[in-house]
Amino acid sequence: MIIAKQSLSLLLNTGRTIKQGISMEAEGKFSPSYADAVARIELNEEDMKEIGISDGSLVEVISEEGVVRVKAFKSKEVERGHAYIPMGPWANMVVDPRTMSLGMPNYKYTRVEVRPAEGEPTSLPEILAHYGASVPTEWMEDVKLVEGPQRTYENMVCPFCGELCDYLKFEVVGNEIRKVVGGCANSVSKLRNYHRHRIMRPLIREDGRFREVPLEEALEAAADILASSKYPLLFGWSSTANEAIRTGVELAEILRGVIDNTSVICHGPTALGAQEVGTARSTLGVVRHKADYVVMWGSNPPASHQNHFPLWIFSKGRWVKGRKDRKVVVIDVRETPAARLADEFVKVEPGKDYELITALRMAVKDLDIELPSVAGVPIDTIYRLADEMRSARYGVIFEGMGVTMTGAKHRNIEELIKLAHDLNEWTRFVLIPMRGHYNVTGSDNVFLWTTGYPFGIDFSRGYPRMIPGVTTSPDLLMRGEVDAALIVASDPAAHLPKRAVEHLSRIPVITMDPKWSLTAAISKVVIPTGMVGVECGGTVYRLDEVPLRIRSIFPPPPGVLCDEEILRRLLDMVKARRGYS
Ligand code: SF4
Structure with a gap:
């Protein structure tokens, strides 16, 4: 008789899934379908057998940070000894929040214990209750649909x-x-579903309950909070237009606070790598027309950027006739859907990307590698890949969060950029980050052209400075250093580790968003905004830094303004309170 183990010690990864994205947009983060998509842990079938559980069993996931109960499901993509929870409030109850002086928590490879449990999965109301808030059901409204031409x-x-x-x-x-x-x-x-689950009225939360207020009163309350704050955090900015972001930078400077965007928890290491060693970029159009060798490193577009393969990689270009003229190599820790679409899948040992990139650079330079394999990849494969890359007419490396978030983080990216530089001695090779939120590239660029830094910018000394691990939002929140927050078009309460959200829930938070989020639910002041791309226009940057105009087709709901206008009014009010003319 096989006696099941009591528990397993596993390495927990988090990441995006298609179901997470669809359920979040279609039904909202407070819906059962979002919970089904996110409150789950995927395990290797053999590991599940070891603790005597099957598909749908309830388990408790325990880390040094906390405990969460989720349903377990088997996955062929998860190796033995590993576990996967989609990014979101459930994963964040247990992820390792340490940023190692980089600003980015350890969303990959948190050591957890998984054991069978009884009862129900942890619910979103339980998570919100932990932060002293509740689901704002009564305030969730849909924009009224009206017939028309x-x-x-x-x-x-x-x-x-x-x-x-x-x-x-x-x-x-x-x-x-x-x-x-x-x-x-x-x-x-x-x-x-742009019209569903909207925030339609300005609200102020007192004694745990929201009350509707006129927009002017909400703006006055927000300006009071910001102007009286000693060190506020202005966070988000990746899902709004550049014009609003530029106004946000001015507001942060006047307030002598910190402005940070979601790069800090996704491609911050890409920006840091580029600051160290420069870069080698091109646009997606050039890739489509010229690239005959495509490497996807730690990136899974079928889950995160679904049109990427059909539009840019598998399509016909001017000098590349189509799919058969390109070699596509996926390098990742697991065989993802992208890997199954590629010509070759190279499996790297978890957290060993840096070693593999370094070995590839050595092979490109014809140096001897005195090992039979590096990071789980045989030496013969490494030399062959290096040879193929050198022989390409035009090569591109698309790097995703599987390489920005793991192991050496920004050092991985530095090394990848250096690999592209080395290859440019032989042929043309470029590196393009697979940025997530639609205008996270724009927010990096606006921050760069106004302050010289891409994220985590502190104005407390009267001039901009950026020190990863010091002026970055997860660290500032976890150390309890900021005393107020303005959150624009973002949901840090759903995406930052528990310890950071706990501090957010203790300070006055102002949220500007078209839709309800966990952050809105824990906020002191909630200001509805128009949705960029439907109700508000502006300038946004594609992931390859090409600026595009994004248009509106409807006006925002009555009484609701676009981000830029709200921020301009807030800026004027704060200036008046701080004595600026
Ligand atoms: S930008 Fe393109 S790939 Fe990304 S979600 Fe929209 S349609 Fe899909």
């Missing part, structure tokens, strides 16, 4: 991920988007 809008930009697909067709009746042509599942979910 049928119209078609061509060449629309998708406001979901960094690809910013700019060829979509919206078919509209009245103020309803009935059809989105050319968009992927995430895009269709967001756009067809």
